[in-house]
Amino acid sequence: MTAEEWDTRYRESERLWSGRPNDVLVREISDLSPGRALDLGCGEGGDAIWLARRGWHVTAVDISRVALERAARHAAEAGVAGRIDLQRHDLATSFPAGEFDLVSAHFLHSPGDMPREEILRTAASAVVRGGVLLIVGHGGLPPWDHDHAHVRLPTPQEVLADLHLPEGQWEVQVCAEHERTQSGPDGRPATRTDNALRVRRLTGEEVSR
Numbered sequence: 735m736t737a738e739e740w741d742t743r744y745r746e747s748e749r750l751w752s753g754r755p756n757d758v759l760v761r762e763i764s765d766l767s768p769g770r771a772l773d774l775g776c777g778e779g780g781d782a783i784w785l786a787r788r789g790w791h792v793t794a795v796d797i798s799r800v801a802l803e804r805a806a807r808h809a810a811e812a813g814v815a816g817r818i819d820l821q822r823h824d825l826a827t828s829f830p831a832g833e834f835d836l837v838s839a840h841f842l843h844s845p846g847d848m849p850r851e852e853i854l855r856t857a858a859s860a861v862v863r864g865g866v867l868l869i870v871g872h873g874g875l876p877p878w879d880h881d882h883a884h885v886r887l888p889t890p891q892e893v894l895a896d897l898h899l900p901e902g903q904w905e906v907q908v909c910a911e912h913e914r915t916q917s918g919p920d921g922r923p924a925t926r927t928d929n930a931l932r933v934r935r936l937t938g939e940e941v942s943r
């Protein structure tokens with residue numbers, strides 16, 4: 735999907751996502767001390783705002799101007815606009831500058847030929863020593879989802895392998911599938927499979943031990 739197609743998708747409704755942070759982000763990140771975070775494919779800003787409220791300085795990136803405008807509005811309403819730097823990037827061709835204590839990519843899927851594996855490898859290289867990379871994605875489709883029918887949905891082990899992390903430099907903290915219930919367009923709930931990968935870049939001291 736191009737930037738224009740994502741804009742159109744966002745314009746189809748007032749609000750595409752719930753505005754709440756993703757469950758896995760809350761579960762996996764609550765124990766970390768705030769620092770610099772990068773949210774890839776931030777959508778309407780639910781995760782970025784939650785992080786900013788907890789004291790993180792967040793760079794939040796999306797391809798869609800419509801999504802970014804909404805994220806800016808929601809951040810201002812939440813009183814955290816000063817802690818969120820919203821940037822428009824097509825991650826297939828450009829990536830935000832800087833190094834981060836947390837890089838988070840939640841459901842960075844896009845029908846079409848987005849080079850997800852390459853983007854996630856760049857994401858890993860933007861994590862500081864001692865920092866965390868959290869990747870959450872769909873592992874299977876619910877019955878109503880036709881958007882992702884042609885999108886590769888890797889297992890968490892495949893996501894990990896595709897990162898090509900140098901041996902001895904990273905600790906795998908979570909690499910697992912989980913199920914969650916989601917309501918479809920007709921309001922009926924269905925169970926779907928997602929997966930989560932949390933890897934921590936070892937500090938220089940840990941590497942030389």
Ligand SMILES: C[S@@+](CC[C@H](N)C(=O)[O-])C[C@H]1O[C@@H](n2cnc3c(N)ncnc32)[C@H](O)[C@@H]1O
Pocket residue numbers: 740751756774775776777778780795796797798801823824825826839840841842843844848
């Ligand atoms: C499925 S949504 C997930 C949004 C949000 N992370 C969440 O969990 O609610 C995927 C997001 O990735 C963005 N996206 C898709 N392709 C992108 C690209 N090439 N570069 C940057 N963002 C992209 C879309 O605009 C959309 O906001």
